[in-house]
Amino acid sequence: MITPLVNAAGGGGxxxxxxxxxxxxxxxxxxxxxxxxxxxxxxxxxxxxxxPYRHYQARRGVTVFGEPAATRSxxxxxxxxxxxxxxxxxxxGSSLDTAAAAATDGHEEDRLxxxxxxx
Ligand SMILES: [Zn+2]
Numbered sequence: 643m644i645t646p647l648v649n650a651a652g653g654g655g656x657x658x659x660x661x662x663x664x665x666x667x668x669x670x671x672x673x674x675x676x677x678x679x680x681x682x683x684x685x686x687x688x689x690x691x692x693x694p695y696r697h698y699q700a701r702r703g704v705t706v707f708g709e710p711a712a713t714r715s716x717x718x719x720x721x722x723x724x725x726x727x728x729x730x731x732x733x734x735g736s737s738l739d740t741a742a743a744a745a746t747d748g749h750e751e752d753r754l755x756x757x758x759x760x761x
Contacts, residue, residue: 712725713725713726716734716736718734719731719733719734721733721734724738727740
């Protein structure tokens with residue numbers, strides 16, 4: 643599919659794109675064809691596998707191949723991975739204090755600032 647186009651761009655003929663070095667034909671047409679084939683292959687894999695998988699995982703609330711959402715841990719069951727804005731734990735069903743989460747974030751920033759001052 644690609645090879646005739648590349649050959650046409652190179653002026654046609656059996657040699658296509660390319661030049662001779664000491665009698666050896668350096669076939670640029672084949673190289674360009676291989677590169678285009680690879681790019682198209684990667685695009686097909688990306689749009690046929692990665693995008694549907696990411697869409698599927700996003701519907702389940704999981705972020706793949708990107709920045710993970712900020713989470714915190716439950717003070718009642720100590721489970722991790724609870725969204726910061728959540729008001730109930732998904733594992734034990736306890737009510738979570740959203741203000742406590744904000745305070746935790748503040749402590750985290752203080753700790754990071756202290757670490758920065760020490761260094
Ligand atoms: Zn919990």
